[in-house]
Amino acid sequence: MALRSGAEYLKALRDGREVYLDGRKISDVTTEPALARVAHTFARMYDMVIENQADWTFRDEQGQVRSLNWFEPRTREDIVRRRSFTETIARRTGGLFGRQQDYVPLFHLGMLDIKREFSRGDARFERNIENYWRRAREHDLMLAHSFIDAQAHPAVPLEKTVVPRIVARKSEGIVVRGAKTVATFACHADEILVGAFPRPAMTEDYVMYFSIPVATPGLRVVARTVHGQGSAFDHPAGQFGDENDCILIFDDVLVPWERVFSLGEPSFCATVFPRISEWAHWSILARLAVKAEVLTGLYSLIPEMLGRAQQPQSQEALGEMIRYLTSIRAFIHAAEDQGHVTPEGHFMPNPIYITTGRAYSVENYRRIIGYLHDVASQALIIIPSEAAFDNPDIGAALEKMFESPSASARERARVVRLAWDMVCDSYGGRQTLFELFNALPWTAQRAQLMASFDVKPYQQLAAATAGLGSIPEAAAAVAEAAGRKGRDYQAVGEAYAAKSAGKIVAR
Numbered sequence: 001m002a003l004r005s006g007a008e009y010l011k012a013l014r015d016g017r018e019v020y021l022d023g024r025k026i027s028d029v030t031t032e033p034a035l036a037r038v039a040h041t042f043a044r045m046y047d048m049v050i051e052n053q054a055d056w057t058f059r060d061e062q063g064q065v066r067s068l069n070w071f072e073p074r075t076r077e078d079i080v081r082r083r084s085f086t087e088t089i090a091r092r093t094g095g096l097f098g099r100q101q102d103y104v105p106l107f108h109l110g111m112l113d114i115k116r117e118f119s120r121g122d123a124r125f126e127r128n129i130e131n132y133w134r135r136a137r138e139h140d141l142m143l144a145h146s147f148i149d150a151q152a153h154p155a156v157p158l159e160k161t162v163v164p165r166i167v168a169r170k171s172e173g174i175v176v177r178g179a180k181t182v183a184t185f186a187c188h189a190d191e192i193l194v195g196a197f198p199r200p201a202m203t204e205d206y207v208m209y210f211s212i213p214v215a216t217p218g219l220r221v222v223a224r225t226v227h228g229q230g231s232a233f234d235h236p237a238g239q240f241g242d243e244n245d246c247i248l249i250f251d252d253v254l255v256p257w258e259r260v261f262s263l264g265e266p267s268f269c270a271t272v273f274p275r276i277s278e279w280a281h282w283s284i285l286a287r288l289a290v291k292a293e294v295l296t297g298l299y300s301l302i303p304e305m306l307g308r309a310q311q312p313q314s315q316e317a318l319g320e321m322i323r324y325l326t327s328i329r330a331f332i333h334a335a336e337d338q339g340h341v342t343p344e345g346h347f348m349p350n351p352i353y354i355t356t357g358r359a360y361s362v363e364n365y366r367r368i369i370g371y372l373h374d375v376a377s378q379a380l381i382i383i384p385s386e387a388a389f390d391n392p393d394i395g396a397a398l399e400k401m402f403e404s405p406s407a408s409a410r411e412r413a414r415v416v417r418l419a420w421d422m423v424c425d426s427y428g429g430r431q432t433l434f435e436l437f438n439a440l441p442w443t444a445q446r447a448q449l450m451a452s453f454d455v456k457p458y459q460q461l462a463a464a465t466a467g468l469g470s471i472p473e474a475a476a477a478v479a480e481a482a483g484r485k486g487r488d489y490q491a492v493g494e495a496y497a498a499k500s501a502g503k504i505v506a507r
């Protein structure tokens with residue numbers, strides 16, 4: 001199959017999928033005003049690949065030209081190329097889309113990389129993982145994923161919750177009943193990767209990993225209210241659309257066997273998530289760096305337009321923003337420089353730097369966006385709309401009131417409105433929530449880091465420095481530990497499982 005065009009992607013979304021928005025059943029997500037923009041934004045991304053094939057494609061084992069969405073990095077150069085692709089897509093939308101189309105394929109890459117362990121020795125599932133990769137690559141599918149479950153009160157027994165479970169095993173496949181959150185992008189995806197997240201009292205009926213088309217009978221997608229609607233002038237971020245965080249309802253959905261990747265082992269479920277998410281989490285950093293680039297520009301442009309660039313609060317905000325951007329970039333480069341080749345031959349950026357970078361970027365996100373209020377103050381809220389500027393009675397006065405030596409009133413309004421969209425209004429509020437939680441809160445990331453960090457050599461060094469042992473020996477142990485490339489996934493998973501089990505008691 002040739003490279004997929006934007007028109008082909010849009011056509012594929014008209015497949016009879018059951019999508020609901022604010023209580024209405026939506027017959028076509030590509031024409032429904034609140035949902036169409038996202039579809040068209042990502043249709044343009046498909047066309048971008050076709051228009052720039054030299055940069056954004058590669059040849060697979062059969063010599064077919066494929067999008068870099070499905071590129072398997074084998075070397076450091078490959079990983080840099082793959083990151084440039086993520087950054088290029090992100091720059092077309094200001095980094096506002098956490099689920100751009102190159103993201104979920106990286107979870108599939110994670111599964112492919114440990115396909116034997118992931119399939120837990122079941123040859124059918126191992127084959128399914130490989131076949132799915134090839135088929136999704138051939139059709140360049142747009143994918144969403146849903147791992148996390150709804151926030152059930154811990155006092156409610158698992159069997160009384162809606163956490164999806166297998167209610168029947170048939171010759172054609174498994175039958176799944178229940179509901180999941182948060183499946184961002186699901187209403188605009190071709191298919192959804194569904195996975196289980198560890199929780200106390202899980203039995204084998206709750207542990208399943210599979211991928212199905214959105215238009216599967218019995219699968220209902222409930223989209224949340226859309227934010228940032230309006231003209232491109234009034235909502236510059238909204239012009240790209242608002243990627244939707246969806247609920248999935250499984251009304252006895254038949255998942256064919258060939259779409260199942262793993263089944264039935266709660267302890268496996270507790271350890272596997274970090275193992276398949278390293279590439280995806282590395283790409284979150286790259287996308288977030290692009291968003292930080294845009295914010296850096298705004299933190300410089302807005303004070304300049306207001307004539308406040310030299311004021312201490314503007315200087316502090318810009319300085320902190322630059323520090324944030326540069327730190328994220330440093331983590332990305334460190335992860336790539338210290339990467340390693342996995343036993344399956346894939347180049348993996350160093351997980352320690354990925355997790356530390358993500359914990360840093362999320363922990364500081366709220367602080368960084370908070371500076372916008374200092375930078376802009378009243379300018380953030382007193383911004384005329386396009387209709388106000390166009391009004392013959394008040395327009396001229398508003399143009400005069402908001403012009404500055406470096407920008408016209410309308411230019412200033414557009415720039416400030418972008419900042420408002422990205423940080424302050426309901427679109428910006430959702431952006432913040434997304435960055436804080438979309439792939440584990442930073443406290444969970446810190447816990448993962450601690451679980452995988454071997455502190456023994458550092459204890460040895462501290463003790464030796466206190467005169468309790470040999471400093472050269474301790475220094476050698478620290479140097480050896482610092483040079484390690486991987487992570488102890490078993491320890492990470494066990495720490496996570498213990499933490500979730502602890503949570504139920506604590507609440």
Ligand SMILES: Cc1cc2nc3c(=O)[nH]c(=O)nc-3n(C[C@H](O)[C@H](O)[C@H](O)COP(=O)(O)OP(=O)(O)OC[C@H]3O[C@@H](n4cnc5c(N)ncnc54)[C@H](O)[C@@H]3O)c2cc1C
Pocket residue numbers: 145146147148149150151152153154181182183184185197199200245430433434437438439440441500503504505507
């Ligand atoms: C805007 C946005 C977009 C997101 N997009 C995605 C996405 O595309 N795909 C995806 O998979 N996730 C997505 N997430 C989910 C994200 O991974 C989680 O929100 C995050 O991990 C933090 O979890 P939580 O605080 O929301 O839920 P928590 O309160 O941590 O709950 C997580 C799960 O653990 C269970 N649990 C918690 N405590 C207990 C207990 N004591 N006993 C039993 N069970 C317990 C909950 O019931 C729930 O199933 C998104 C989140 C946001 C906010």
